Amino acid sequence: MTRTLERSAKINRVLGFRQPDLRIILEEITNEHNANAALRTCDAAGILHVHVIRANPEPLAINGAVTTRADKWLEIHHHATAAECFLSLKASGAQIAVTDLGEGAIPYTALDYTKPTAVVFGNEREGVSAAVREAADVRIKIPMFGMVQSLNLSVSVGIILYEAIRQRMGRGFFDERRLSPAEFEEMLDRWLDL
DSSP states (O other): OHHHHHHHHHHHHHHHHOBTTEEEEEESOOOHHHHHHHHHHHHHTTBOEEEEEOSSSSOOOOOHHHHTTGGGGSEEEEESSHHHHHHHHHHTTOEEEEEOOSTTOEEGGGSOTTSOEEEEEOBTTTBSOHHHHHHOSEEEEOOOOSSSOOOOHHHHHHHHHHHHHHHHHHTTTTSSOOSOHHHHHHHHHHHHTO
């Protein structure tokens, strides 16, 4: 009984921290191990929604050993195209930021993550596609000073998400629930059944 009460209290607490208007988008990630590690980072950072863009109709393969089952606490949305993914996000007022090392990208710390935001990460080899880059509202970059100009996907996700957390904590976003009462109750019922 005590264990059930403790689990219920933890689920309530964790769900209360979720940031439904801060989303991560993974575009055509080819290394599923890295994608799974990024899912684990998303859960730790209070993300609720992760979008996966891939032309391959098969959903992202989940490796529970890598995610430590964090994936079951995330809403993973699959999209065949970036246009399909961006349509509802832009309609809801979210700014779309893409990670990009190209000229004109601003430092990731300069973006205001307290606004509804979706951050797109491409694969380590090619980054985000030209179509995604063009459709984005802003391009952001993590400064790099080494010979290799790339970071592991989950590292990049972690760096950017924890800047978003820093900004949101400073504005009290973790002091009260961000989900509406109806959304919270719906998610709570689902999570208690997991």
